[in-house]
Amino acid sequence: MRRMACVAAWVLGMAVAAGAAPIPLQRGVGVHEWLNWSPVEDDGSYSWPPYRSEQEWLAGHRPLTDWPGGDEFARVRSMGFDFVRLSVDPGPLLASEGAKRKQALDILAAAVERITSAGLKVVFDLHGVTQVPANSMEMIYGGADSEGVARYREMVVAVATMLVKVGTDKVAIEPYNEPAYYPCDSSGSDDWQRIMAGTVRDIRAVSSEITIVATGACGGSIAGLVNLTPDFDDSNLYYSFHMYEPHSFTHQRPDGTNTFASGLPWPADSSTPEVVAETLKAQMDAAGLISVEQVMNMVAAREAIARYFEQNWGQSQLEASFRQAVDWAEAHGIPGRRLFMGEFGVILMSTDGRMGAFDADRLRYLRAVRQQAERFAIPWSVWEFSNPHGMTVIRPDGPAVPDSLMLQALGLP
Template sequence: MRRMAWVAAWVLGMAIAANAAPIQLQRGVGVHEWLNWSPVEDDGSYSWPPYRSEEEWRAGHRPLTDWPGGEVFARIRSMGFDFVRLSVDPGPLLASEGAKRQQALDILAAAVERVTSAGLKVVFDLHGVTQVPAYSMEMIYDGADSEGAASYREMVVAVATMLARVGTDKVAFEPYNEPAYYPCDSSGSDDWQRIMADTVRDIRAVSSELTIVATGACGGSIAGLVNLTPGFDDPNLYYSFHMYEPHSFTHQRPDGTGAFASGLPWPADSSTPEKVAETLKAQMDAAGLSPVEQTMNMVAAREAFARYFEHNWGSSQLEASFRQAVDWAEAHGIPSRRLFMGEFGVILMSADGRMGAFDADRLRYLKAVRQQAERFAIPWSVWEFSNPYGMTVIRPEGPAVPDQEMLRALGLP
């Protein structure tokens, strides 16, 4: 009888596993400025209690009076998004234990419930930053067996326990953002493979129902994803990659303070290097750069222009990039709907023309990337809701209202 009961339980468990699926995600937006970069004191320690209030977040880069009335997350939902990828600084959690850590976890649980109460799901993204070096992502880069990696995984278990209580029907857990284990091929060590597999195992010891977002190394790129062996797979996992290809277009920004790097077109064959150089010269003239400064800047810019146009970036290269991810998934028996494009975006050209892409080119790129993801049923999250750096769903300055052209490029009403 005991053996029959064990077999029945095993069969039931297999049936539950077979029917398991990650929470459904379709169109999301990153919220990065609220719970990331938790405030620090003059001595470099975290302010306590940690994390910004919602009001402090909204007042960070513009007056509160610029924000329209009503609930910010209800407005995000009304734009057509069904989830938020919520970036969270893991530093305060790593720097605390016992009752103090529990206080931080309670703050984060309330924040997640604040978002889900607006009808949005949450991808809870532990997004390591560098402001307190002892608790930056450097702590996991000494290998899978390092003390830092063990401490980080122990913190992940505490977060998974909290999220499982909040509700596995509305939250997914992404324990790492853009891990920097390199190189992106088989010549590297197996440390990242082991860290990711061990982390999935740790979370599964807490909850079989919590959706996990796993990621490859190499900055969370497609190259990192396809170098991952998903031996830890279960039906309740997403696999993340970030799409900023080509980086020379999405992140047009100069190295020096007085330099210019902007105006590359999308797709590349919609313009020429000569036209881009001509536009850049006009912008430098308007900014009052001296002939010497212009010449120095143009020397560096022309080399970057030549490389970009030589590769002739456009739809076919984008499709090839997505195909790498989809082919990897198919080779491992993973449906493409369990891939997750956790970030994509383009820096909008600044008012002085020093950095970024023209709006029309930015919108064409966003639309092309979004359409490729949707072609393969891959859920996506655009970077991001609000920031002053040129990648934002709401207007970067003035009233905090949606950029309607950007919403249209994203296929939102």
């Protein structure tokens, strides 16, 4: 009887959702450092109550006095963003039940309301991390019928129930971030298809009105999206993909302390392999690397540089990537405005030249990606608001002021 009731609720929810529409989203920014990587104790358990306060977040990588004061989310709104993609560590929710879980959910509800009070919408992104293995995304990789998936989906239902109370006109739920089910073609199992479809059914049994952000596997890439069959679709869903193509450009970073990986251009034909290699050598000279270290670096770097230029990444390949997503949507009767580019960004070159792209190349890439998304009316969220890792709207050092050139590349005032 209970199973029949659940099925009936899901069918009714799907029917009502079919006449709905997702909350309108246009230009967003990720906030990752606040409610992710929830603090843990020495024994590996979560500190309780979980999650950081807003002040602890802002003071995490710079003095609190670097921030200008006032309402930080009002600042986000004034930059031209209309929503925040809020990364939330699901670990404390998975590790708790009863009164403790309710306490964690209450903290998260207050955080969402804090953002929406500034006039911003929220995409609530359950963003699993690795610090507590038992409650990391590894728990969902045992297959669609595994106990880990069942536990995770039960947690998603609790989150959806909380968000509905906050207001379905203000929030969307994104239950998975960059799921690592591979391979990225039809040769793989149907586990991810079943997990995503089942999770949508779970949420719809809670609410027909809350917006859901679904995703393909393969790290949330376009390759994963186009391998998804949206047989669970309703008009109140977005379909996510992340744009870090080519990864060799967006994530230029070395493997060790005395290694360098930086300076690849965008587009590739705006420079040459020789110029990139010469620039890299000059940066190693400036950093004081001895000759043997430079030689070892250049052996690895020349191979990566040659591969990048052979691929000749540029505007046409970027357009082809977007076209894959748009063609998939059109083939399934899904309008482009219900695609969702949940992340894109480029690591900015560090001051010592060890990692990242030159600012001019980074800005060209950000502008090109943003323009492609807007060409198809795809809402987007840039990665991310503030961090020390080189992908940040707020400048990483000194006074916490926006990167005005980055905002310009994003088409913001």
